[in-house]
Amino acid sequence: MPLDLNTYLGVEPDALKVYSQRAEVLAANLANADTPGYQARDIDFRAALAAAGSSGGTLQPVITSAQDVTAVGSSSASPPGSTTGGVSTEQFLKYRIPLAPALDGNTVDSQMEESQFAQNTVRFQATLTFLNNRFSELTTAITGGQ
């Protein structure tokens, strides 16, 4: 049985990319916490990951044998807006709704950005752990548990 590494790793590599892009957006928010007129942004994670999955093919059914039922639309092109090969999250950038707008037009809430950054970090590390487990499984399969 040939093993497609992309299929085997599932959605995790795409999630890792989106997490790292989200870290970039949150870092930009924190760096501009004192910039007048700066509006805080965040990534629509669900939409970004869905687009990443459809472009990478990891969320689509894969036909492994001729007896498989052909899923309708499974081989269709990726939806408009998503890029093939890489993850582009720019179209999923959304502006935050400020809880307490400042006089200078800045909408960064440092405390909330920090908590979101911490949450993003933990999820990034969780994804890394899942990936590590996948590689451990492969190693076990290759070495036969020796």
Add this chain to the structure above:
Amino acid sequence: MALFNVFNIAGSGMSAESVRLNTVASNLANADSVSSSADTAYKARYPVFQAIQASLMSPGGVADPTKGADAAVQVNGIVQSTAPGTARYEPGNPLADTNGYVYSSNVNVVEQMADMISASRSYQNNVEVLETSKQLMLDTLKLGS
């Protein structure tokens, strides 16, 4: 990899906040400076922060502020406060004018202290972001080991 951009963004934040700390230090050091005229008296200095996006600076880049996640910060310039300073009657002061007045700076020390703490906290935020991103990248490098 997007995590590399975090280093640039947090670094720009750190350098902007350190400029802000510099102006605070300059203002606090000159809080008690006096001068012989209102025009030459020390004026409090403030940095002007501005968000910059690398995608906007590259030639042919998309000129849309909603695009690009790479919003670093830069110091656009230093402005001087236009608040009026105070004139004190000190005829014994060698800097006093013909009427015996010296003109002190318009620095508000309490405001400067609050500004210093704000700049310091923002700097720490950026250091924390940098440290966390570094750890994530190191963890990614160790993937599969």
